[in-house]
Amino acid sequence: MLQALPAPPGEAGLGAAGAARFQLSLELTIRALNESDLDSLDWDSERAIRAPDVARSLRERGDAVEWLGAFVGRAPVGRIGIDYERAGPSVGHLWAFSVLPALQRQGIGTRLLDAAERRLRERGGRLAEIGVERDNHNARRLYERRGYTHHAEAVGHDGEPITLLRKCL
Numbered sequence: 540m541l542q543a544l545p546a547p548p549g550e551a552g553l554g555a556a557g558a559a560r561f562q563l564s565l566e567l568t569i570r571a572l573n574e575s576d577l578d579s580l581d582w583d584s585e586r587a588i589r590a591p592d593v594a595r596s597l598r599e600r601g602d603a604v605e606w607l608g609a610f611v612g613r614a615p616v617g618r619i620g621i622d623y624e625r626a627g628p629s630v631g632h633l634w635a636f637s638v639l640p641a642l643q644r645q646g647i648g649t650r651l652l653d654a655a656e657r658r659l660r661e662r663g664g665r666l667a668e669i670g671v672e673r674d675n676h677n678a679r680r681l682y683e684r685r686g687y688t689h690h691a692e693a694v695g696h697d698g699e700p701i702t703l704l705r706k707c708l
């Protein structure tokens with residue numbers, strides 16, 4: 540849904556070139572990802588695990604891994620993986636958490652994290668774990684606000700040093 544906005548002062552002259560401002564409201568759905576979503580799953584993010592890795596885990600890991608996606612219409616704009624094996628019994632390891640850059644800082648990541656924690660509880664999980672690179676201060680702040688605390692120093696999927704944070708569900 541598009542709603543026209545007045546041009547801000549100083550930009551009124553842009554109208555002559557056809558420029559205009561609108562507010563866009565989008566309906567967001569969070570649901571399990573499946574193979575048919577994978578083609579449009581990749582976006583530019585230096586920290587995110589790429590779509591081929593998501594595809595491989597969907598094909599090869601069976602029930603041990605689940606993926607949730609945030610969708611606008613049929614287009615994925617966010618994703619998070621839940622690995623039920625990596626961190627041991629009753630601990631869900633959350634990974635490959637990413638939101639389309641243009642839609643970050645709108646609350647989508649928080650909704651995805653909430654949905655992953657709910658799903659983990661449904662499957663009997665008692666702890667959620669997430670790994671964050673040491674220089675990823677924005678993501679770490681988000682996790683700490685959501686109740687995650689330091690658990691251990693570890694090595695990530697590509698050998699990079701990470702900090703593991705955990706939260707009781």
Ligand SMILES: CC(C)(COP(=O)(O)OP(=O)(O)OC[C@H]1O[C@@H](n2cnc3c(N)ncnc32)[C@H](O)[C@@H]1OP(=O)(O)O)[C@@H](O)C(=O)NCCC(=O)NCCS
Nearest residue numbers: 586636637638643644645646647648649670671678680681
């Ligand atoms: C980390 C990531 C998934 C978070 O997703 P997101 O959609 O931006 O998360 P949210 O919008 O829910 O929250 C991010 C911040 O925006 C703020 N925010 C939420 N809604 C907002 C709004 N409407 N207006 C302004 N800020 C808002 C939140 O309070 C939060 O602020 P904080 O960091 O100061 O606590 C996303 O930044 C990302 O994809 N980063 C690149 C990949 C990455 O680093 N992944 C994590 C690997 S561990």
